[in-house]
Amino acid sequence: MSKPLTRRDFLREGGLCATAATLASSPLAAAAVAKGAPKGPGIAWAKAPCRFCGVGCGVMVGSRQGRVVAVKGDDQHPGSKGLLCAKGYSLPGILTGGDRLTSPLIRKNGRLVKATWDEALDLVARRFKETLAAKGPEAVAIYGSGQWMITDGYAATKWFRAGMGSNNVEANARLCMASAVTGFMSTFGSDEPMGCFEDLALCDVLIMWGNNMAEAHPVLFGQVLESKGANPAKRIVDLATRRTPTSDFADSHLLMAPQSDLAIANGIAHLLLKKGAVDKAFVEKHVVFKRGKEQIGYGLADKSRFADEAKKVTFEEYAAFLETYTPEHVARLSGLSVAALEQLAGYFADPKLKVMSVWCMGVNQHSRGTWMNNLIYNLHLLTGKICKPGSTAYSVTGQPSACGTVREVGDLAHRLPADMVVMNPEHRAIAAKIWKVPVERINPKPGYHTVEMFRALDRGDVTCMWIQVTNPFVSLPNVDRFRKGARKDGRFIVVSDVYPTETTGFADVVLPSAMWVEREGFFGNSDRRTQHWDQLAEPPKGCLPDDWQIVEVARRMGMGDLFPRDRATYVKDLYEEYRQFTVGTGKDIGTYEELKANRGLRWPVVKGKETARRYVEGEDPYVKAGEGISFYKNKADGGRAVVWLRPWEGPAEVPDAEYPLWFTTGRMLEHWHTGTMTRRVPQLNRAQPKGFLEIHPEDAKAVGVADGGLVKVTSRRGSVTLPCRFEARGQVPRGTVYTSFFDESQLINAVTQDSICPISAEPDYKKCACKVEKA
Numbered sequence: 001m002s003k004p005l006t007r008r009d010f011l012r013e014g015g016l017c018a019t020a021a022t023l024a025s026s027p028l029a030a031a032a033v034a035k036g037a038p039k040g041p042g043i044a045w046a047k048a049p050c051r052f053c054g055v056g057c058g059v060m061v062g063s064r065q066g067r068v069v070a071v072k073g074d075d076q077h078p079g080s081k082g083l084l085c086a087k088g089y090s091l092p093g094i095l096t097g098g099d100r101l102t103s104p105l106i107r108k109n110g111r112l113v114k115a116t117w118d119e120a121l122d123l124v125a126r127r128f129k130e131t132l133a134a135k136g137p138e139a140v141a142i143y144g145s146g147q148w149m150i151t152d153g154y155a156a157t158k159w160f161r162a163g164m165g166s167n168n169v170e171a172n173a174r175l176c177m178a179s180a181v182t183g184f185m186s187t188f189g190s191d192e193p194m195g196c197f198e199d200l201a202l203c204d205v206l207i208m209w210g211n212n213m214a215e216a217h218p219v220l221f222g223q224v225l226e227s228k229g230a231n232p233a234k235r236i237v238d239l240a241t242r243r244t245p246t247s248d249f250a251d252s253h254l255l256m257a258p259q260s261d262l263a264i265a266n267g268i269a270h271l272l273l274k275k276g277a278v279d280k281a282f283v284e285k286h287v288v289f290k291r292g293k294e295q296i297g298y299g300l301a302d303k304s305r306f307a308d309e310a311k312k313v314t315f316e317e318y319a320a321f322l323e324t325y326t327p328e329h330v331a332r333l334s335g336l337s338v339a340a341l342e343q344l345a346g347y348f349a350d351p352k353l354k355v356m357s358v359w360c361m362g363v364n365q366h367s368r369g370t371w372m373n374n375l376i377y378n379l380h381l382l383t384g385k386i387c388k389p390g391s392t393a394y395s396v397t398g399q400p401s402a403c404g405t406v407r408e409v410g411d412l413a414h415r416l417p418a419d420m421v422v423m424n425p426e427h428r429a430i431a432a433k434i435w436k437v438p439v440e441r442i443n444p445k446p447g448y449h450t451v452e453m454f455r456a457l458d459r460g461d462v463t464c465m466w467i468q469v470t471n472p473f474v475s476l477p478n479v480d481r482f483r484k485g486a487r488k489d490g491r492f493i494v495v496s497d498v499y500p501t502e503t504t505g506f507a508d509v510v511l512p513s514a515m516w517v518e519r520e521g522f523f524g525n526s527d528r529r530t531q532h533w534d535q536l537a538e539p540p541k542g543c544l545p546d547d548w549q550i551v552e553v554a555r556r557m558g559m560g561d562l563f564p565r566d567r568a569t570y571v572k573d574l575y576e577e578y579r580q581f582t583v584g585t586g587k588d589i590g591t592y593e594e595l596k597a598n599r600g601l602r603w604p605v606v607k608g609k610e611t612a613r614r615y616v617e618g619e620d621p622y623v624k625a626g627e628g629i630s631f632y633k634n635k636a637d638g639g640r641a642v643v644w645l646r647p648w649e650g651p652a653e654v655p656d657a658e659y660p661l662w663f664t665t666g667r668m669l670e671h672w673h674t675g676t677m678t679r680r681v682p683q684l685n686r687a688q689p690k691g692f693l694e695i696h697p698e699d700a701k702a703v704g705v706a707d708g709g710l711v712k713v714t715s716r717r718g719s720v721t722l723p724c725r726f727e728a729r730g731q732v733p734r735g736t737v738y739t740s741f742f743d744e745s746q747l748i749n750a751v752t753q754d755s756i757c758p759i760s761a762e763p764d765y766k767k768c769a770c771k772v773e774k775a
Helices: 007-012 020-024 027-033 091-095 117-135 150-164 178-188 198-202 218-230 245-249 261-274 280-286 315-322 327-334 338-349 369-383 402-410 425-435 450-459 479-486 546-556 570-582 592-597 682-687 697-702
Strands: 044-049 058-064 067-073 105-108 111-114 140-144 169-171 205-209 235-240 252-255 287-291 311-313 355-359 392-395 464-468 492-497 509-512 521-524 529-533 641-645 661-665 693-695 710-714 719-725 736-739 768-774
Touching (some): 044 529, 067 091, 105 117, 117 492, 140 150, 150 425, 178 392, 198 392, 218 245, 235 245, 261 338, 280 287, 280 369, 315 641, 369 641, 546 570, 693 710
Parallel strands (some): 140 169, 287 641, 355 392, 693 719
Antiparallel strands (some): 693 736
16 A cells, blocks of 8 residues: 555545546536535535445435435534545436436337326236235245335335235345345344444454455445554455455455355464464353354255254364364465465454454355355454454445345345244244234245245246346346246236336336435445435436335235325334334334434434444443343354354356356446446446456457457356456456446346355355357
């Protein structure tokens, strides 16, 4: 790292978080960065969280006559502290694309034609009723998003589980955060992190496990760099499979082989035991050891199901398990040097150093994603570097409400709100009481997880599906199969969105949605912060909120009693009903009035007071006096966390003579997921208008392609043609190619494989085999 930067400097530097191209062509963004946003007559400013990423940055939204005219960072927001990244400063543009959907569409004679809301909603209700009557609750499904607002996800899960008796409720957070969920649940008995954003500044060593924070979470990374400026001794370690903008600011860039993170974590644990660096008092008081199934496969077959079987083991058995993970063996598997492994272990072994591990999709989108989450926690539990200021393990979330909606509300096929599950009769009874339905209405059998849900659509086991706020026919792995399945006869697909997408092109009914501050809403971010905002702008005439669309269809199906009837207060009513699930559980969210009065509150919220760190006496109200640290949610193990014996196992597919290269995908700074919103922002689209392939010059030379030339990338599933780049913002090592799937004109996921972590059912977008040819 060449120089220490303030957060504001970092966010203004060209080529990082607000590219020179973006700022030069965006007076609005440039003015906001300079804190000189418009101050014209009639502009009203109000708080809201950002629409992008799991940080949930605070935004001040300026509106005039029902239209958003400016945004700036919210100086009073405790998480983002007044700053936004390029996407945040471009928020007004996501509302005003020229092709905004403003009328329901119904497919007639093969074409989508305009319809009234009554026509569209009546048709949706009729088709769901007919499917239920003919095929039962397993044939209907709803697929939402980590960009769903809390009341959207709650309305969906209640309608399906309490109204139709179906657990086919999923969201695209299954594709990015499910392994974090199963990692938290299997280690601590409760989902979501124990630390907080402040720990990023307080740590002495920050280890980023496959996490390109400079592009994916730039506001947080700006805080990291500012803290390094104040503490030059702070170490930033970038452990990754390619060089990224994050690497440029790291003290150590450690290039590892794909999937070798499992071996690296076990290798560090091996060295900790050899060094005598285990915090024995902490381990004896707070930890149990377990071993699960091994050689667990990759979930590639339809209808495959997996259940882990945990067996308690001793510390001595754990030590014996680690014996094979010597530095020399791990170096061979990973490509790291023995010295690098010793250095990593030394950070954890030094009792004077505060160590923080951070990760996102590099760990979670992994055929052993649950295991890898477990193994990172192992290192912190063994050394007692957890639940302490600046010393903890932290899973950062990819979407603005993947935590607050999908994970906390329970929009996954086996979940209910507040960590409850449909398989547990006590949990079903609690839900039935709050929902005022017979407990028999709630199906005890988990529904289809995302990949299996779309396999079921292809097979014809699911024939009626509603997709909201997401673009799966671009984002799903092995996407060609699912696109063909959606085209088959007998399928009925509803899509709610704000713009035409590849997915709306498969719909029988398209419903235009109100978006972001065009409606009142709630998000929950990575920091366990639940945030509320008021409606600040008028949606285009003809657009309705996603939750109200669900309420209206349920009413037309004769299930109106499930939902509030008053359009003016239904958001508050739905939120307060959902809150009942959380109170008294250690996941208590703030009241509607408390959230309106604050810039979010981190749960558990008890007596109006938020919690910065969980499981800590004096901070977490559920930890009793004298306990110090208590993992109280893990009741099955007496309030202890679990150190898991999880081996290194290879991925589902590796390069070979026919397909000699690794193919991997990830995010980029300017665009969000499949680009539905960000490609409508001219400044962002000009900065990165088309998808491209990062490739090493020697690999390109081998097939006769120059920088910028077109290449065809092919796997066993499909192919895509892209221009190649040698010196992009990131650089790949020889033997690896990399791209992002923001450009929906290029179906990148025709190449990726639908292998999953069998425990979390999250796909591995980071590792499959491909070949590259000159196009």
